[in-house]
Amino acid sequence: MIKVLLDLDTGIDDAMALAYALGSKEIDLIGITGTFGNVYTEEGVQNVLNILNMCNANEIPVYAGETHAITKDHFTRLEVSARIHGENGVGQVEIETSPKKKETQSGVDFIIKSVKKYREELVIVTTGPITNLALALQKAPEIKDMVGKVVIMGGALTVPGNCNAYTEANISQDPEAAKYVFESGLDVTMVGLDVTQRSILTNADTQRWRETGSVAGRTYADMVDYYISQHDVAIKGCYLHDPSAVIHAVHPEYFVMLAMHMTVTTEGEAEGRTIGDPSKLRDPNPNVKVCIGVDSQTLVNDLNEVLLTLFKQN
Ligand code: BDR
Ligand code: CA
Numbered sequence: 001m002i003k004v005l006l007d008l009d010t011g012i013d014d015a016m017a018l019a020y021a022l023g024s025k026e027i028d029l030i031g032i033t034g035t036f037g038n039v040y041t042e043e044g045v046q047n048v049l050n051i052l053n054m055c056n057a058n059e060i061p062v063y064a065g066e067t068h069a070i071t072k073d074h075f076t077r078l079e080v081s082a083r084i085h086g087e088n089g090v091g092q093v094e095i096e097t098s099p100k101k102k103e104t105q106s107g108v109d110f111i112i113k114s115v116k117k118y119r120e121e122l123v124i125v126t127t128g129p130i131t132n133l134a135l136a137l138q139k140a141p142e143i144k145d146m147v148g149k150v151v152i153m154g155g156a157l158t159v160p161g162n163c164n165a166y167t168e169a170n171i172s173q174d175p176e177a178a179k180y181v182f183e184s185g186l187d188v189t190m191v192g193l194d195v196t197q198r199s200i201l202t203n204a205d206t207q208r209w210r211e212t213g214s215v216a217g218r219t220y221a222d223m224v225d226y227y228i229s230q231h232d233v234a235i236k237g238c239y240l241h242d243p244s245a246v247i248h249a250v251h252p253e254y255f256v257m258l259a260m261h262m263t264v265t266t267e268g269e270a271e272g273r274t275i276g277d278p279s280k281l282r283d284p285n286p287n288v289k290v291c292i293g294v295d296s297q298t299l300v301n302d303l304n305e306v307l308l309t310l311f312k313q314n
Contacts, residue, residue: 001028003121004249005114007065007107008242009037009128009170010047012085012227016201017127017153017242018048019220020303022055023310026250029057030114030122033065033107036075037128037173039089041067044128045102047089053098054216055314062100065107065132069174084230091226093219111136112143120148123249127153127242129170134177137184144184153245154178155192155262155274157290167272168193171264175272179264183277188288190262191245192274195255195294199244202237203228205304209311217311243303248291251302256293259286 004027008014021029032052034045045064052060068075086092103110111132115122126133130152137144154170155178161167171178182188203225210221228238248255261280265273280286 002026002123002250003028003030003118004246005030005033005111005122005124006246007033007035007124007126007128007132008044008048009035009039010044011038011089011128011242012091012223013240013242014038014127015047015051015090015220015223016240017125017246018051019055019310020243020246020306022057023306024250029060030118031061031063031110033063033110033132035065035107035128035132036067037170038081038085040075040077041065043089049098049100049102050095053100054095054219055310058098058100062102063105063107063110064102066135069129070131070134070176084227086226091223093222093226095219107132108135108139112140115143115146119146122147123149123151125151125246125249127170127245129174129177130154130181131174131177134180137180144186147186149187149189150181151189151191151245151248152181153191153196153242155190156194157192157274158194158292159197161272162193163272166265166270168274171274172272175264175266178274179266182262182264182288185287189248189257190274190288190290191248192291195291196241196244197239198294199240199296199299200235200237201240201300201303205300208304209307212308212311214311214314216314220307220311240299240303244294244299247299247302254295254299255291257289258292260288260290261286262288262290
């Protein structure tokens with residue numbers, strides 16, 4: 001079993017990543033930190049609490065993280081986020097409000113505490129802006145040499161961004177944080193648009209979830225159908241951004257990776273671009289593994305199998 005800490009801006013595909021972590025027999029989910037992005041931090045945290053309650057997983061602690069990017073003093077949710085994920089972040093689907101509350105400790109402090117407790121056993125998976133992790137590293141630099149592995153959903157190396165030609169949404173929301181994490185020397189894997197747009201989930205898949213007849217199965221099917229409806233019809237489904245990152249934590253063998261020193265452009269037209277660090281071209285031992293290929297069929301089958309097992313029980 002791998003110990004996983006999820007950092008989410010929940011969000012429909014974040015919710016799918018969460019379901020995979022809950023359903024996978026190979027993951028011991030030690031806690032969840034919330035961040036801003038698809039939604040405001042508090043909304044995302046509430047979405048996570050409601051989903052955990054629906055899936056009978058109230059024992060997993062949930063922490064609120066930062067509410068805005070490192071170099072900013074506020075965050076305003078983008079209209080496009082409300083469109084893609086729905087006003088409530090979960091596709092306008094009603095999920096019963098959890099009786100459980102978030103923990104009082106901050107998300108950043110929970111990350112620091114967890115790294116010190118589990119050390120190299122811990123895999124941190126981030127599926128939103130990487131602000132919480134960057135701040136944890138700044139607050140407690142000693143954790144840098146303790147973390148097992150970090151998997152981030154974000155960035156685009158061999159394909160254009162999804163905000164503009166250069167930048168992917170999670171990186172664009174806090175480029176400085178992403179740059180800090182990439183350059184920190186941590187063992188980072190970048191699961192970006194290069195691979196997440198190659199794996200497609202369809203209405204036929206969600207129909208199988210719905211047919212489990214369970215509350216979770218029906219709710220997730222409705223959420224993801226909404227998400228699919230916001231994608232270009234030519235895709236015939238939705239991209240698997242955040243689920244790909246959590247799946248990578250347990251099945252790196254599904255992916256083709258390229259070892260690089262990565263950085264992020266933090267100003268100008270290309271702000272938010274994830275790119276090789278020109279100052280480290282001759283530097284050995286690159287610390288970032290960039291995913292550039294994926295066995296999509298195996299990944300989609302795995303996701304469906306894990307989610308169906310979870311939904312049959314909830
Ligand atoms: C990323 O942006 C968000 O909308 C998704 O949840 C995902 O984390 C994809 O660019
Ligand atoms: Ca996300």
